[in-house]
Amino acid sequence: MKYVTEFRNPAKAQALLTEIRRLSQLLPINSAKPLKIMEICGGHTHSIFKYGLETVLPESIELIHGPGCPVCVMPRGRLDDAITLAEQPDVIFTTFGDAMRVPGSQKSLLQAKAQQADVRMVYSPLDALKIAKENLDKEVIFFGIGFETTAPSTALTILQAKAEGITNFSLFCNHVLVVPALEALLSNPDLQLDGFIGPGHVSAVIGTEPYQIIADKYHKPLVISGFEPLDILQSVWMLLQQFIEGRCEVENQYTRLVNSVGNRVGLEAIAKVFTVRDRFEWRGLGEIVQSGLKIREQYAQFDAEVKFVVPNRQVADAKACQCGEILKGVLKPWQCKVFGTACTPENPIGTCMVSSEGACAAYYKYGRLSILGKPSQPKKSQVSV
Amino acid sequence: MNLSSANSPQHPILQKLEQARCHHSQVRDSNITLAHGSGGKAMRDLIEDIFVGSFDNPMLSELEDQARISLASLITFGDRLAFTTDSYIIDPIFFPGGNIGNLAVNGTVNDLAVSGAKPLYLSCAMIIEEGLPVKTLRQVAQSMKTAADVAVVQIVTGDTKVVNRGSADQLFINTTGVGIIRKGISLSAHNLQPGDAVLVNGYLGDHGTAITVARGELALDSTIISDCQPLNSLVETILDICPEIRAMRDATRGGVATVLNEFALSSQVGIKLKESSLPVREEVKGVCELLGLDPFYLANEGKLVVIVPQSKAELVLAAMQAHPAGENACIIGEVIDSPSGVVFMETLFGTERIVDLLVGDQLPRIC
Numbered sequence: 188m189k190y191v192t193e194f195r196n197p198a199k200a201q202a203l204l205t206e207i208r209r210l211s212q213l214l215p216i217n218s219a220k221p222l223k224i225m226e227i228c229g230g231h232t233h234s235i236f237k238y239g240l241e242t243v244l245p246e247s248i249e250l251i252h253g254p255g256c257p258v259c260v261m262p263r264g265r266l267d268d269a270i271t272l273a274e275q276p277d278v279i280f281t282t283f284g285d286a287m288r289v290p291g292s293q294k295s296l297l298q299a300k301a302q303q304a305d306v307r308m309v310y311s312p313l314d315a316l317k318i319a320k321e322n323l324d325k326e327v328i329f330f331g332i333g334f335e336t337t338a339p340s341t342a343l344t345i346l347q348a349k350a351e352g353i354t355n356f357s358l359f360c361n362h363v364l365v366v367p368a369l370e371a372l373l374s375n376p377d378l379q380l381d382g383f384i385g386p387g388h389v390s391a392v393i394g395t396e397p398y399q400i401i402a403d404k405y406h407k408p409l410v411i412s413g414f415e416p417l418d419i420l421q422s423v424w425m426l427l428q429q430f431i432e433g434r435c436e437v438e439n440q441y442t443r444l445v446n447s448v449g450n451r452v453g454l455e456a457i458a459k460v461f462t463v464r465d466r467f468e469w470r471g472l473g474e475i476v477q478s479g480l481k482i483r484e485q486y487a488q489f490d491a492e493v494k495f496v497v498p499n500r501q502v503a504d505a506k507a508c509q510c511g512e513i514l515k516g517v518l519k520p521w522q523c524k525v526f527g528t529a530c531t532p533e534n535p536i537g538t539c540m541v542s543s544e545g546a547c548a549a550y551y552k553y554g555r556l557s558i559l560g561k562p563s564q565p566k567k568s569q570v571s572v
Numbered sequence: 573m574n575l576s577s578a579n580s581p582q583h584p585i586l587q588k589l590e591q592a593r594c595h596h597s598q599v600r601d602s603n604i605t606l607a608h609g610s611g612g613k614a615m616r617d618l619i620e621d622i623f624v625g626s627f628d629n630p631m632l633s634e635l636e637d638q639a640r641i642s643l644a645s646l647i648t649f650g651d652r653l654a655f656t657t658d659s660y661i662i663d664p665i666f667f668p669g670g671n672i673g674n675l676a677v678n679g680t681v682n683d684l685a686v687s688g689a690k691p692l693y694l695s696c697a698m699i700i701e702e703g704l705p706v707k708t709l710r711q712v713a714q715s716m717k718t719a720a721d722v723a724v725v726q727i728v729t730g731d732t733k734v735v736n737r738g739s740a741d742q743l744f745i746n747t748t749g750v751g752i753i754r755k756g757i758s759l760s761a762h763n764l765q766p767g768d769a770v771l772v773n774g775y776l777g778d779h780g781t782a783i784t785v786a787r788g789e790l791a792l793d794s795t796i797i798s799d800c801q802p803l804n805s806l807v808e809t810i811l812d813i814c815p816e817i818r819a820m821r822d823a824t825r826g827g828v829a830t831v832l833n834e835f836a837l838s839s840q841v842g843i844k845l846k847e848s849s850l851p852v853r854e855e856v857k858g859v860c861e862l863l864g865l866d867p868f869y870l871a872n873e874g875k876l877v878v879i880v881p882q883s884k885a886e887l888v889l890a891a892m893q894a895h896p897a898g899e900n901a902c903i904i905g906e907v908i909d910s911p912s913g914v915v916f917m918e919t920l921f922g923t924e925r926i927v928d929l930l931v932g933d934q935l936p937r938i939c
Contacts, residue, residue: 191861197921239923288931310789416921532931543864553925 194415195238203420204243210427211245218246223379224426225372225516227365228386229256229544230414236549238416248423251516252546254368254472255386257333258289259514259538259545262468264500265361266291271498272328272359272491273304279322281315282330283337284308289541292502296330312344312358319348319356328491331360336388338362338480339453342460345482345489359491360481363467365389366397367478371469373405377517382426384419385411387441392457394449398437406435413441460486470504470538471511510537513546520550527551597621604704609734622706623696623730626713627720631693631728639728641693641750649752654689656680657748665712665742667786669779669797672745673712675873677719677727678802679824680749685804686820686876688759688811689751691723697731699744712743723802725749756815763818764839768907769885771878773806773892774799774900776828777856780870785859792862796855801874806897810878814888818879826930827869828904831877832915833929845905845917845927869930879907 216222226232232252235241241250254260270291273280280296287297287308300306305325309315312329319327331341341358348356365386372378385398390411401409408429412422422440429436439445460483467479482490491497504510507525512518520526520539530536532548539545543552580586599608599621607614624633631639646653660676670678677694684691696716700709720727727747778799785794803822811817819839821831836843852867860867874897880888885903892898905917915927 191857195920200921237925238919238921239925240921242923243921314789552928 191415194413194417196417199417200243200420203417203424207248207420207424207427208245210424210431211247213431214247214427216247221247221249222427222430223249223251223381223516224384224423225251225253225380225382226384226412226419227253227255227369228384228389229259229542229546230388231384231386231412231419232256232546233544233549234414234416234419236553239553240416240419244423251380252513252520252549253383253516254372254469254514255334255365255389256539256542256544256546257337257363258286258542259510260363260368260469260472261286261289261332261361261538262470263290263292263502263504264468266295267293267500267502268497269330269359270294270296270299270304272495273299273306274302275326275495277325279305279307279318279325279327280330281307281309281312281318281327283310283332285542285544286330286332288535289538290535292500312341313347316344316348316353316356319353320351323355325355326494327356328495329356329358331358331362334363334365334386334389335392335457336386338461339392339450339456342453342456345460345486346456348489349486354488357489357491357494358482359497360461362461362480363469364463364478364480365393366400367475368469368472369398369401370405371472371475371478372515373401373407375515378515380407380516382407382429383409384422384426385409385437387411387413387418387444390439390441390445390449392450392453395437395439395445395447396449402435402437408435408438410438411441411445413444459483468501469514471514505536508537510539510547513537513539520547523547599706601706604700604702604706604709604734606702606734606736609700609732615732619730619732622710622713623732626710626717627696627727627730628717629726629728631726632730639693639695641728646692646752649690649692650754650757652689652753654684654687654751654753655748656683657746658683659744659746661741661744662783663741664783664786665708667798668782670800670873671712671715672743673714673716674719675798675800676745676747677716677723677725678800678873679822680747681719681723681725681802681804682822682824682874682876684749684751685802685807686759686822687751687753688757688807688817688820689753690808691725691749691751691804693750694720694725694727695729695731695746695748696727697746697748698733699740699746700732700734701740701742702734702737704742709743712745719802723804754811757811759817759820761819761821761835761838764835764841764843764879764907765818765881766841766907766909767882768818768879769882769903770832770843770845770905770907771880771885771889771892771901771903772823772828772851773803773876773878773898774874775851775853775856776823776872776875777852777860777867777870779873780827780865781856781859781867783871784863784865790863792859794855794859796853796859799872799874801897803874803876803897806892806895807876809895810888810891813891814880814884816881816884817888818881820876820878822874822876823872825871827867827871828875828877829866829868829915829927830929832905832927835877835879836915837913839907840912842908842911842913843905843915844908845915847917847919849902849904851900851902851904868927882906
């Protein structure tokens with residue numbers, strides 16, 4: 188656990204918080220007009236709730252939870268397509284566990300599994316490839332989801348399948364790209380953001396350079412951050428420094444994992460296997476140009492969308508669902524009409540309530556304390572050692 | 573000609589056949605076949621050889637359809653019968669620290685023990701998948717016997733079914749247990765009162781982690797072993813020194829978090845935990861970090877949660893720590909009056925967060 192517990196040290200957090208408070212007082216911000224910082228990545232959202240960071244930051248700093256939870260941004264139509272693939276005869280459909288409970292328009296993969304579809308949870312696409320080798324009479328489809336973080340392992344799996352001449356393995360590709368999503372958010376007039384906490388794992392793959400457009404074109408500072416509480420607090424502090432010094436830069440707090448050029452091997456694998464789609468639909472954000480990946484023609488024999496007839500459904504979100512507004516950070520989870528009533532982790536309507544990285548699920552799981560009328564919420568200054 | 577006549581030339585061979593029919597032979601097959609569940613001789617041999625042979629007690633050896641237990645012998649232990657059942661399904665059936673057999677004994681022993689009962693008798697029903705190596709079944713039965721001896725209980729009745737390949741995964745075991753609750757003990761999830769202390773008897777999440785690693789899907793190496801153990805002796809020790817214990821439950825599936833939520837809801841109290849007090853091994857924390865799991869929800873097979881009046885907390889803690897099944901016991905939190913029905917944790921950061929019931933299984937995260 189070395190390199191983890193060091194980043195959860197309460198004494199160091201206290202020092203950082205004191206410094207954050209001091210800096211925040213130097214800026215023209217207050218609880219009525221707070222500084223709005225979006226953490227893009229669902230992993231950050233989860234950490235923020237798990238460690239209760241919102242309750243210890245000054246009220247003049249508001250954290251907005253962004254669209255970086257891979258299953259949360261999956262539109263219902265794509266899920267329906269995945270379920271259709273899973274229900275084909277002689278298909279073994281493999282997926283990361285997180286995607287099992289996400290509701291499509293009729294059912295989830297978990298429910299499809301209960302109705303006879305052969306859906307199996309895997310930890311890596313290589314596990315799916317192994318299943319393919321062990322079941323030559325079946326077609327094994329891997330549900331490729333996630334940002335640039337998971338795309339390299341999917342790409343490397345395709346390369347390995349090709350090298351080994353495997354013919355019963357294919358990929359239902361839903362990999363998405365983080366920077367186009369940020370640009371779409373920044374083009375949305377509803378949303379007034381001051382800066383970003385940038386994703387850590389994605390950046391370990393793509394490096395820091397692709398974010399430069401956010402600073403240059405949209406004039407928003409961005410700090411790439413690790414996932415431990417001290418990482419996140421330090422990133423907030425770095426953003427405050429930028430505001431105070433009038434800078435607008437891409438900075439890297441997560442230097443222990445992220446460099447400027449990213450992971451060469453991973454990027455090469457992505458470039459070799461995938462090409463960018465003209466457009467891809469995101470839940471809540473609509474279609475975003477050049478925001479998703481698809482398999483190149485040279486690897487079409489591994490493309491489930493080529494091998495099978497995929498219905499390619501366009502399904503609107505449930506009427507009551509405000510995931511789109513949550514993913515854009517326009518609404519807080521508790522401001523959604525159905526949060527905690529019609530939409531709960533047991534019976535989720537929207538994706539944000541399903542994944543442990545979704546803002547609504549995190550808020551439901553960790554954040555309800557204040558609405559339960561618990562009197563002894565810690566005061567902002569009460570971070571103890 | 574009368575074939576059975578002593579003068580008949582076939583007589584000696586028939587006599588041999590008759591002896592063989594009565595004789596209980598060893599199971600010589602290497603794998604279980606459907607014949608072993610057919611109700612015929614193969615099944616009888618299986619029962620005699622493996623189960624009666626391993627479990628080895630006079631009540632089972634009677635081979636009646638039921639065990640017969642004298643009431644007079646029972647009432648010497650207390651005034652109420654505790655009665656519980658549980659089915660054991662685990663993959664893999666052998667794992668570091670145990671196997672499905674000792675799990676099936678300890679699990680049911682523990683379900684009885686946490687009511688304050690002295691566990692006495694168990695049943696054992698096995699559903700066996702065709703093809704299971706007989707050697708495996710024998711090994712499981714023998715470890716059930718060892719576990720029963722350690723816990724001082726007897727397996728006195730049972731049942732065997734063999735199902736087609738694919739209709740079960742190797743071996744499923746159901747054990748039902750009875751025990752006697754001593755006079756004056758009344759443990760219940762409804763008994764919690766503000767001020768009570770929350771104790772556990774050692775490291776959390778070992779079993780869940782050991783099983784996750786043993787499944788081999790993650791190519792992880794670890795030395796973590798399941799905590800599978802009987803708790804009846806520990807329970808007896810602490811009830812002796814503190815009959816006022818309010819509630820006890822073994823924290824199996826869903827872990828300690830689930831037990832505490834059930835307690836909080838049943839007693840309409842709040843439970844406040846301290847993250848810094850939770851006993852979790854570094855290795856378990858490491859596996860959980862990798863997979864995005866919370867050790868607080870992981871299964872245990874030899875851990876119990878005990879709710880004790882505050883004034884007796886240190887006394888019970890010391891007794892637990894002096895017992896081999898509770899060496900690493902500690903106080904992890906306290907019962908408070910509100911918010912009612914809620915478990916929450918003071919994090920290492922001094923912030924607070926809810927520790928809620930899980931909706932389904934914990935699912936490993938994507939990235």
